[in-house]
Amino acid sequence: MVVMEEFKHFVIVKFKEGVVVEELTKGMEKLVSEIDLVKSFEWGQDIESLDVLRQGFTHAFLMTFNKKEDFAAFQSHPSHVEFSEKFSTAIEKIVLLDFPSNLVKPVKEAA
Amino acid sequence: MVVMEEFKHFVIVKFKEGVVVEELTKGMEKLVSEIDLVKSFEWGQDIESLDVLRQGFTHAFLMTFNKKEDFAAFQSHPSHVEFSEKFSTAIEKIVLLDFPSNLVKPVKEAA
Numbered sequence: 001m002v003v004m005e006e007f008k009h010f011v012i013v014k015f016k017e018g019v020v021v022e023e024l025t026k027g028m029e030k031l032v033s034e035i036d037l038v039k040s041f042e043w044g045q046d047i048e049s050l051d052v053l054r055q056g057f058t059h060a061f062l063m064t065f066n067k068k069e070d071f072a073a074f075q076s077h078p079s080h081v082e083f084s085e086k087f088s089t090a091i092e093k094i095v096l097l098d099f100p101s102n103l104v105k106p107v108k109e110a111a
Numbered sequence: 112m113v114v115m116e117e118f119k120h121f122v123i124v125k126f127k128e129g130v131v132v133e134e135l136t137k138g139m140e141k142l143v144s145e146i147d148l149v150k151s152f153e154w155g156q157d158i159e160s161l162d163v164l165r166q167g168f169t170h171a172f173l174m175t176f177n178k179k180e181d182f183a184a185f186q187s188h189p190s191h192v193e194f195s196e197k198f199s200t201a202i203e204k205i206v207l208l209d210f211p212s213n214l215v216k217p218v219k220e221a222a
Contacts, residue, residue, distance in 0.1 A: 008153070008155055008171070008173075010121075010123075010171050010173075012121070012123065012206060012208060025213075029215045032215060032216060033215065033216065038216060039216070040214075040215075040216045040217060041214075041215040041216045042119070042212045042213060042214050042215065043212070043213050043215070044119055044208070044210030044211060044212045044213055045210055046208045046209060046210045047209070047210055047211070048179070048182075048209035048210065049207045049208055049209045050207075053205070053206070053207040054206065054207065054208060055206050057206055057208060059208075060119070060121050060208045060210065062121075062173065068159070071159075094164065095123060095164070095165065095166050095168055095206070096160045096161075096164040096165065097123060097155070097157040097160055097165060097168060097170075097171045098157060098158070098159035098160045099155030099156055099157050099158055099159065099171065100155055100158070101153045101154070101155045102136075102153060102154050102155055103151075103152075103153050104140045104143060104144065104152045104153065104154070105143060105144065105149060105150070105151045105152045106151060
């Protein structure tokens with residue numbers, strides 16, 4: 001099996017108090033749906049991890065691109081730039097990691 | 112299209128100085144390959160993000176399970192417990208997030 005190397009954009013955040021998180025997640029869903037460069041997008045809110053391990057972070061966002069160049073193009077896309085400005089005002093803390101993915105176990109289609 | 116809700120275990124770490132990271136990533140690859148509960152596993156080392164956004168974290172590990180119960184069973188699996196003890200001694204800092212995933216754009220098979 002040949003597995004393409006994908007490029008991942010991984011973000012974890014803690015939102016400021018009072019932020020309406022759903023507005024932001026809806027906005028992000030709209031953004032990635034409109035930009036074909038984004039191959040896949042998943043996000044979630046932590047419901048399980050211990051607080052000491054979560055360290056205040058509550059939400060994870062994971063975008064997958066076919067290649068690094070697609071991620072770079074997404075980063076500079078006007079819609080992304082506009083969204084990022086809004087998003088950043090809602091953030092108390094954030095960590096971003098961008099990396100080529102080593103796929104050890106591939107995602108299989110549901111049977 | 113029906114998309115199953117998956118359960119995600121996301122870990123980001125900064126390793127201690129002097130740690131042979133490859134030994135640990137190989138060990139983790141072996142671990143997840145041997146445990147069928149893990150549906151998919153990807154990891155990567157940040158090569159792109161700005162230091163201020165990366166905040167010292169260097170590696171991301173992303174595991175996918177079919178359901179929360181599978182993750183719980185993986186957590187308590189003897190091989191995972193043994194590996195975690197070794198892994199934790201190599202860590203300078205770590206954040207874990209565990210959550211049911213909202214899949215907005217599904218991962219497609221490569222054409």
